[in-house]
Amino acid sequence: MSNRDSSDTSDFTDVLIPQPDTVEDRGAASGRVVLDAATTLDAGPGTDATAHWLRTTLGAATGLPLLPGDGSRGIALRISADLGDRLGPEGYRLTVQPGDGSAAVILEGGGAPGLFWGAQTLRQLLGPDAFRRVPVGGPRTWELAAVTIEDTPRFAWRGMMMDVARHFTHKSDIFRYLDLLAAHKLNVFHFHLTDDQGWRVEIKRHPKLTEVGAWRPRTKLGHRASPLWDERPHGGYYTQDDIREIVAYAHERHIAVVPEIDLPGHSQAAIAAYPHLGNTDVVDTSALTPWESWGVSHHTLAPTEETLRFYEGVLEEVLGLFPSTFIHIGGDECPKDQWKQSPAAQARIRELGLADEDELQSWFIRHFDRWLAERGRRLIGWDEILEGGLAPGATVLSWRGYAGGIAAAEAGHDVVIAPEEHVYLDHRQDGHEDEPIPIGYVRTLEDVYRFEPVPPTLSPEAAAHVLGTQANVWTEVIHDRARMDYQVFPRLAAFAEVAWSALPASPERDFADFERRMGAHYARLDALGVDYRPPAGPLPWQKRPGIAGFAREGAPPNR
Numbered sequence: 001m002s003n004r005d006s007s008d009t010s011d012f013t014d015v016l017i018p019q020p021d022t023v024e025d026r027g028a029a030s031g032r033v034v035l036d037a038a039t040t041l042d043a044g045p046g047t048d049a050t051a052h053w054l055r056t057t058l059g060a061a062t063g064l065p066l067l068p069g070d071g072s073r074g075i076a077l078r079i080s081a082d083l084g085d086r087l088g089p090e091g092y093r094l095t096v097q098p099g100d101g102s103a104a105v106i107l108e109g110g111g112a113p114g115l116f117w118g119a120q121t122l123r124q125l126l127g128p129d130a131f132r133r134v135p136v137g138g139p140r141t142w143e144l145a146a147v148t149i150e151d152t153p154r155f156a157w158r159g160m161m162m163d164v165a166r167h168f169t170h171k172s173d174i175f176r177y178l179d180l181l182a183a184h185k186l187n188v189f190h191f192h193l194t195d196d197q198g199w200r201v202e203i204k205r206h207p208k209l210t211e212v213g214a215w216r217p218r219t220k221l222g223h224r225a226s227p228l229w230d231e232r233p234h235g236g237y238y239t240q241d242d243i244r245e246i247v248a249y250a251h252e253r254h255i256a257v258v259p260e261i262d263l264p265g266h267s268q269a270a271i272a273a274y275p276h277l278g279n280t281d282v283v284d285t286s287a288l289t290p291w292e293s294w295g296v297s298h299h300t301l302a303p304t305e306e307t308l309r310f311y312e313g314v315l316e317e318v319l320g321l322f323p324s325t326f327i328h329i330g331g332d333e334c335p336k337d338q339w340k341q342s343p344a345a346q347a348r349i350r351e352l353g354l355a356d357e358d359e360l361q362s363w364f365i366r367h368f369d370r371w372l373a374e375r376g377r378r379l380i381g382w383d384e385i386l387e388g389g390l391a392p393g394a395t396v397l398s399w400r401g402y403a404g405g406i407a408a409a410e411a412g413h414d415v416v417i418a419p420e421e422h423v424y425l426d427h428r429q430d431g432h433e434d435e436p437i438p439i440g441y442v443r444t445l446e447d448v449y450r451f452e453p454v455p456p457t458l459s460p461e462a463a464a465h466v467l468g469t470q471a472n473v474w475t476e477v478i479h480d481r482a483r484m485d486y487q488v489f490p491r492l493a494a495f496a497e498v499a500w501s502a503l504p505a506s507p508e509r510d511f512a513d514f515e516r517r518m519g520a521h522y523a524r525l526d527a528l529g530v531d532y533r534p535p536a537g538p539l540p541w542q543k544r545p546g547i548a549g550f551a552r553e554g555a556p557p558n559r
Contacts, residue, residue: 012125013147015520017493018185018500020121020151030146031098033073033105035062035126037139040069042103047077049252050107050115058123062142063135076103077115084110090187091152092118096125096144105144113254114152117185121149128520131183131527155453157416157468158499159188159258160492165195165269166294167219167475168236169484174246176481180528182253184496189250190328190470192260193238196268196297198290200237201259203317206274206310210237213273216290222437222477222547224294230479235290243321251323258380259322263311264301264364265334271299277307279338279345294476296333303339303348303360308367315371325378326395329368332382334361362388369393380416383408397470399424401559402455409462418470421556422451423495425488426474428551429533436486436544437477441556445535449494449514450506471495477549482531486542489532493521 013025043051054075055066070076083093089111096105107122109115123130126142160181162169169177181189193200199213215235221228238246250257269290271278278285279302291297301307318327336357339345349360362385369379369391380395383404390396395414398405405415420427420440427440453469471492478484494514503509525532533542 012127012520013145013149015517016121016124016149017514017517017521018497019503019514019517020149021502022148022150024148026146026148032146033096033098033144035064035073035075035105035142035144037063037065038073039064039066039104040071040074041066042070042074042076043068044076044078046079046112047109047115049112050109050119051077053116053252054119058119058126058130060134061130061132062126063139064142070103072099072102072104074103075105075107078106078108079112079115080108080110083108083114086110087114087150087152090114090117090156091150092121093151094118094121094125094147094149096147098146110152113187116182116254117151117153118149120183120185121151123183124524128523128527131524153185153500154502155466155468155499157188157470158186158496159190159416159418159468159470160186160488160495161190161192161260161418161470161472163192163195163473163475164200165192165198165475167479168198168200168214168234169475169481170236171238171242171246173481173484175249177484178246178250178253178255180492180530181255183524183528184493185500186492186496187254188256188258188468188470190258190260190472191246192262192328194260194262194269194330195266196291196299197294198235198237199269199273201243201261201318201321202237202239203314204240205313205317208273209270209314211273213269213290216292218292220293220476223439223550224476225550226548228547229292240317240321247322256324256326257322258324258326258328259318260328260330261311261314261318262330262332263368264303264361265332266297266330267301268297268299271301274310277301277310279342281344282338282342296335298335298337300334300336300338301364302342303345303364311368312371315368319375319377326380327372327377328380328397329365330381331361331365331385332399334384336361356388358388360388362391365394366391395467399472401557403559405466406455406458406462409458409465412465414465414467416467416470417453417455418472419559420472421558423448423469423471424474425471425491425495426476426478428549429487429491430537431551432537434538434543436483436538436542437547438549438551439477440550441552441554443491443556445491445494445515445518446511448491449498449511450509451495451498452506453498469495469499477547482542485531486533486538489525489530490518490522490535493518493525 275285396408428438
């Protein structure tokens with residue numbers, strides 16, 4: 001926890017996360033800017049959204065009304081075409097200039113997103129109390145040191161994936177996480193909405209997807225090898241109006257929501273709702289429920305025209321809800337055993353002139369790649385979509401190490417790098433036995449900080465296809481908000497700096513300085529009510545003794 005006095009803003013310029021490109025701290029001799037009830041907000045053309053955020057979020061925390069106006073003690077918001085040409089639409093410049101007769105704080109964005117990211121930096125400069133919901137300690141003034149900051153992100157795709165299929169996450173907690181992503185300048189929320197264990201989005205033409213597919217009778221506690229069960233039914237889903245609300249909330253924060261509808265594997269919940277979608281000549285799909293345990297279900301979609309039409313209908317409604325250019329269709333961990341046993345699937349392979357079941361999976365992906373492209377969207381999938389041949393327009397999300405991303409980028413496809421050995425935040429943070437339900441390899445705060453998204457073996461042409469990077473959070477053993485916070489933070493702060501800042505090569509990164517800056521950032525997280533993992537280890541109520549995980553020992557493979 002931080003011991004910093006939250007009213008002392010004299011040196012918050014040197015504890016910013018993510019670290020900006022340039023910070024010109026003009027020192028105490030240049031004076032300070034005081035913000036108080038008389039401070040006005042001069043919102044130039046195209047800045048209304050950030051002005052609204054400043055008044056409602058920052059204004060609520062500080063007690064500053066930020067009334068419209070200008071003057072020497074005001075905050076000016078501007079969109080600068082020149083800055084946009086130089087730094088791009090997500091770049092910004094923040095100038096705090098005491099006593100020169102113009103606005104005391106000038107925030108310029110290369111575009112609306114950059115202006116908003118600059119506002120996040122302004123909030124950090126005001127200290128941890130600026131992250132609260134209401135002022136504490138009564139009316140006060142707020143001081144800013146004289147500084148000029150210029151900044152722009154390294155990557156265009158800076159994402160976090162949240163799995164809401166294994167354990168449902170309430171809409172209010174989605175809003176909260178969107179705010180946390182915005183505070184860390186992350187701009188993609190990958191929404192994993194469907195899997196074997198649950199279907200979480202309302203599809204009006206197929207109501208059983210949520211009537212049946214959103215609910216399971218019980219849930220495995222811990223890793224799938226654990227003997228323990230939570231015998232309570234579990235489930236939930238988002239109505240279409242819920243989704244519209246989430247997307248609009250994210251849009252206000254310049255976050256793109258990328259939905260994932262998993263196919264042809266990870267589909268047991270859908271098959272339980274509509275049994276004809278499964279391989280009915282192999283198994284009695286009418287007896288299925290959404291899966292109660294973890295791992296990879298062997299129930300895959302049947303390769304029929306009826307299945308294609310069904311999912312086209314699903315995606316038509318999804319496209320109406322999500323304006324994102326990218327639509328994630330999963331494509332991962334698709335067992336082939338049912339297809340191998342199914343006379344209908346084997347006949348389909350022969351009819352289509354395919355070589356094997358891998359090419360049958362590729363046939364699914366290629367179909368929806370074309371279907372989405374015809375509607376102006378782009379397909380993205382996990383790196384298994386490389387198996388059997390990659391669809392022409394597909395983007396690859398590389399999770400099984402770097403190899404899939406390297407292969408796709410060298411072939412001219414866009415990629416997002418998210419290797420499980422580095423940025424799966426559901427994996428454990430320490431090797432101590434007190435770590436709750438330990439999963440995977442140990443990935444410490446420093447490990448995440450030293451993660452490098454661009455493989456050094458990529459050619460310059462291929463490296464240009466790396467759109468960015470993403471941290472993933474799978475929720476098999478994450479059952480509520482506090483558990484989510486514990487797994488995600490503080491490591492998401494390190495990931496955010498990796499995704500945003502122009503850091504040196506991994507071995508040369510100054511983790512000691514990042515750790516120093518985290519001293520202030522823990523105080524921000526405290527003010528936000530985040531139940532992060534303390535540096536010294538889990539607090540007593542964060543432990544989960546007696547519930548088995550699946551820890552992997554040693555260093556993770558470099559693949």
